[in-house]
Amino acid sequence: MEPILDIATVVRSTGVTSRALRFYEARGLIRPLRTASGRRAYGSGELARLDAILTLKRAGFSLSAIAAMLADRKADLGNQVAARLAELEIRAAEIAETRLLLQTTLSRIDRGEPIDVATLCSLIRCGDETMSEEKWQAVVDRYYGPGEQQHWSDRKALLPADFDPKAYAEAWKDLGARIEAALPLDPASPRAQAYLAEWRALLEPFTRVASPEMMAGASRLYDRMDEWQSEVEAPFSSRVWAFVQAASATAG
Known part of the structure; x- marks a missing residue:
C-alpha cells in the first residue's frame, strides 16, 4: 500500500x-489528497512533484515556469533553460559591475580618501544609472538602426531648454503606477479616459517634435515589451501599455 504522509x-x-x-497548493503546483476529516495527505506522486519543485527552484526557475514545465511532459525545456540562462547572464553582469564598483571604492579608501556613507551612496547611484543607460542602449540597438537613432537624437534637440529628463521619467513612472493600481478598468469609462488624457498630455513634449515614423517606431517597441521588459526597468508595464491602447481605440 502506498504510504500517505500528513502535512506535519x-x-x-x-x-x-x-x-x-499551502502556497504551492494554491498555485496548483501540488494537489494533496484529503482525509475524511479534511486534513491534507501526501502520496508518492505529490511528494515527487514537491521534490521537482524544490529542485527547479534551486536553479532559480520562477513558480510560473515550474508550473508550465510540470503541466506538460512535452514542454519545451530548451526555451525555459535558455530564458533562465539569459536571466543569469544579466544578473552576472550586474554582480560584476557592483563588484568592480566596491573594489574601486575600497582602493580609494585604502589610499586615504575620506569616503563616507553619503559618498558611497552617490557612487552606487551613479553606477546604477550607468548600468541602466547601457541596458536601455542595448534594447534600442536591437530595434533601431543607427540612422533611426540619429533621427531621434536630432529631434530630441528640439525639446525646450528647461526639459528635465529625470523629472520626466519619474512622471511616467508615477502615471504608470497609478494606472496599474486602477486596473482592471473599462477602457471606455470616464476614469479610463481621464488617464488617457493625462497620458497624452505627458507625451505632448515628444509628440510636438517627433515625426510620424518616430511615434510609430516607439509604438512598435512597446508592443514588443514582452521581449525586453525583463532586461530593463520600463516606466510602465505591458499591462498598462495594453490598457492605453484599448482606451485610445475607444476614444478614437
Whole structure:
C-alpha cells in the first residue's frame, strides 16, 4: 500500500514550511489528497512533484515556469533553460559591475580618501544609472538602426531648454503606477479616459517634435515589451501599455 504522509511529516522530512506547501497548493503546483476529516495527505506522486519543485527552484526557475514545465511532459525545456540562462547572464553582469564598483571604492579608501556613507551612496547611484543607460542602449540597438537613432537624437534637440529628463521619467513612472493600481478598468469609462488624457498630455513634449515614423517606431517597441521588459526597468508595464491602447481605440 502506498504510504500517505500528513502535512506535519512532510514539513519535517523536507524542511518546507506548511505555509509554503499551502502556497504551492494554491498555485496548483501540488494537489494533496484529503482525509475524511479534511486534513491534507501526501502520496508518492505529490511528494515527487514537491521534490521537482524544490529542485527547479534551486536553479532559480520562477513558480510560473515550474508550473508550465510540470503541466506538460512535452514542454519545451530548451526555451525555459535558455530564458533562465539569459536571466543569469544579466544578473552576472550586474554582480560584476557592483563588484568592480566596491573594489574601486575600497582602493580609494585604502589610499586615504575620506569616503563616507553619503559618498558611497552617490557612487552606487551613479553606477546604477550607468548600468541602466547601457541596458536601455542595448534594447534600442536591437530595434533601431543607427540612422533611426540619429533621427531621434536630432529631434530630441528640439525639446525646450528647461526639459528635465529625470523629472520626466519619474512622471511616467508615477502615471504608470497609478494606472496599474486602477486596473482592471473599462477602457471606455470616464476614469479610463481621464488617464488617457493625462497620458497624452505627458507625451505632448515628444509628440510636438517627433515625426510620424518616430511615434510609430516607439509604438512598435512597446508592443514588443514582452521581449525586453525583463532586461530593463520600463516606466510602465505591458499591462498598462495594453490598457492605453484599448482606451485610445475607444476614444478614437
